[in-house]
Amino acid sequence: MSEIDNILKNCNGCKLCVEECDFLQQYCSSPKELAESFKAGEHKTHPQIPYSCNICSLCEVRCPKKLNIGKMCFAARRQLVQEGLAPLEQHQSLAKGLDWNESDAFRVALPASFAGEIKSITKRVFFPGCALSAYSADLVLKGYDYLQEKLPGTGIVLGCCGAPAYLIADQQRFDEVIEGIMSDLNGLGCSEIITACPYCHNALKHHLPNLRITSLYRILEKIGIPEAELEETNAAEKRTFSIHDPCSTRFEPEIQNSIRKLIQAAGHEVCELEHSRDATHCCGLGGMAFAVDSNLSAKKAKRTVQESKHDLVTYCASCRGNLASQGASILHVLDLLFGESLQDKRVAPPAEPSKAQENQRALKLRLLARQMLARQKMSDTFGPAMNPF
Numbered sequence: 001m002s003e004i005d006n007i008l009k010n011c012n013g014c015k016l017c018v019e020e021c022d023f024l025q026q027y028c029s030s031p032k033e034l035a036e037s038f039k040a041g042e043h044k045t046h047p048q049i050p051y052s053c054n055i056c057s058l059c060e061v062r063c064p065k066k067l068n069i070g071k072m073c074f075a076a077r078r079q080l081v082q083e084g085l086a087p088l089e090q091h092q093s094l095a096k097g098l099d100w101n102e103s104d105a106f107r108v109a110l111p112a113s114f115a116g117e118i119k120s121i122t123k124r125v126f127f128p129g130c131a132l133s134a135y136s137a138d139l140v141l142k143g144y145d146y147l148q149e150k151l152p153g154t155g156i157v158l159g160c161c162g163a164p165a166y167l168i169a170d171q172q173r174f175d176e177v178i179e180g181i182m183s184d185l186n187g188l189g190c191s192e193i194i195t196a197c198p199y200c201h202n203a204l205k206h207h208l209p210n211l212r213i214t215s216l217y218r219i220l221e222k223i224g225i226p227e228a229e230l231e232e233t234n235a236a237e238k239r240t241f242s243i244h245d246p247c248s249t250r251f252e253p254e255i256q257n258s259i260r261k262l263i264q265a266a267g268h269e270v271c272e273l274e275h276s277r278d279a280t281h282c283c284g285l286g287g288m289a290f291a292v293d294s295n296l297s298a299k300k301a302k303r304t305v306q307e308s309k310h311d312l313v314t315y316c317a318s319c320r321g322n323l324a325s326q327g328a329s330i331l332h333v334l335d336l337l338f339g340e341s342l343q344d345k346r347v348a349p350p351a352e353p354s355k356a357q358e359n360q361r362a363l364k365l366r367l368l369a370r371q372m373l374a375r376q377k378m379s380d381t382f383g384p385a386m387n388p389f
Contacts, residue, residue: 003072007035010065017059017069020281022299023052023289024059024069031059031069043076047086050076052293054286054300055167056247061278070287077169087168090292094164095173097353101130101160102177106360109184110367112155113148113374122188123153126216127181127204129197130160131317134356135332137363142338143196143216150223154194157184158364161200167288178207185211194219196334198255198316199248217315217333221258225265225337240269242308244323244330245280246316253277259315259333266336271310275303283319290322301326311346321350 011032018024018031027049028034037043043050055070080086087095100106112122126147128140147154162177181204185191192212195201205213241263249255256277260270275281284290284300304312305328312330314320320332329346336342351359 003068003075004035004039007031007067007069007072008039010067011035012065014064016062016064017067020058020062021069022296022303023054026296027052031067031072034069035072038072038076044080044083044085047080047088048090048292050074050080051086051088051090051168051287051291052289052296054247054282054284054289056282056286057250058247058279058281061250073287074167074169078171081169081171087170088292091168091288094168094288094291095170098160098162098164098173098177100357101360102180105357106130106133106364107159107180108364108367109157109188110155110371111188112153113370121153122155122190124151124190124192124194124212125155125157125185125188126194127157127159127161127196127200129195129200129317130360131321132196132332132334133158133360133363134351135317135320135359136334137359137366139332139334139338140196140363141366143334146226146338147194147216147219151219155188155190156367157181157188157193158360158367159184161197161203163199163203164288166203168291174207182208197318198246198252199318201252201255202248215252215255215258217255217258217262220337221261225262226339238267240271240310241313241331242271242273242310243276244273244283244304244308244312244314244319245276246314246319247280247282247286248316250278250280255315259313262333262337263313268336273304273307275307281307283314283316283322285318285322297322298326301328304328324348325350 013030013032015030050073053070053073055074057068057070060066060068126144133140144156160177162174165173193204194214194216196216201213201215243259245256263270281303282300284297290297301322304323305326312328313333315333317332320330323330331346335345
């Protein structure tokens with residue numbers, strides 16, 4: 001637990017981090033006090049405390065000495081798991097959700113195709129993530145179609161990056177998910193992933209360092225956006241937005257810059273929040289803290305909702321859902337770029353779990369239907385003997 005000693009040694013008690021953090025305000029008067037309680041073993045008798053931290057790293061940004069209380073809380077989580085004191089009962093729903101996302105009902109890996117024909121070479125895959133797939137199957141398909149048009153040789157992998165397991169310190173389950181992703185990529189013969197979810201990008205970049213992990217939004221900045229579709233759907237809806245940067249992009253300025261350029265390319269203006277970019281507030285879902293303290297999660301979300309004077313745009317479907325649950329008028333950036341109805345989407349509440357799973361299942365079935373059509377076209381053109389599938 002070296003993080004405890006680091007905070008005990010270096011925290012000067014300025015409380016700049018406490019001013020910005022609902023978690024710290026609830027459980028201590030200073031990081032040093034929290035570290036002292038952990039050193040005394042209080043995290044073992046009250047394990048909900050380390051599991052209530054969003055592990056969002058805003059404390060590190062605010063701290064003059066760059067101390068990170070989230071790292072201490074994560075180390076405490078790992079110790080709890082190693083000693084058989086965690087995961088907690090409240091984490092069962094997370095485990096069930098991960099089991100669903102990794103089940104045959106949603107998970108699939110498909111080779112590159114375009115215009116209804118399967119391509120023999122898959123150079124890269126699009127990994128939309130479980131949250132975006134749960135939010136909108138249409139957005140995933142439109143984004144995937146556009147990638148295939150602009151970047152032939154792009155396949156797709158549906159599944160979860162394993163964040164729920166990793167963040168509650170269930171390392172064994174997380175390793176299983178990562179191994180599954182590697183197996184999918186090896187089966188398709190590629191080593192490049194395009195991510196739509198910021199946390200997926202963060203997780204895969206750190207835990208699959210030998211692969212090339214690229215954000216969809218940096219790709220779209222380079223290849224351009226579907227202007228014809230935008231002109232048709234957004235012509236009468238140009239407006240000013242504020243951006244909620246997911247805390248998983250706190251140290252990803254290039255992705256943050258891409259989002260702003262894409263919104264402006266779509267014809268809209270950006271009014272920055274005080275808490276944006278590296279100073280962004282967590283939406284409340286970070287660290288899976290909501291599983292043990294939903295009230296604290298809601299309090300986090302309300303900070304951002306109350307700060308913004310404009311409709312919000314984010315690029316994390318989970319952030320979008322939690323902020324919407326607290327009354328935000330908020331869109332996913334792909335709503336702006338791929339022609340969804342802005343009026344309907346900006347006030348849509350987060351999907352109930354059953355509806356989210358229905359969206360994920362429908363996405364997989366639509367992709368499989370396309371693959372079946374591609375196989376049939378190949379058989380009709382070349383005959384069954386030439387069909388490698």
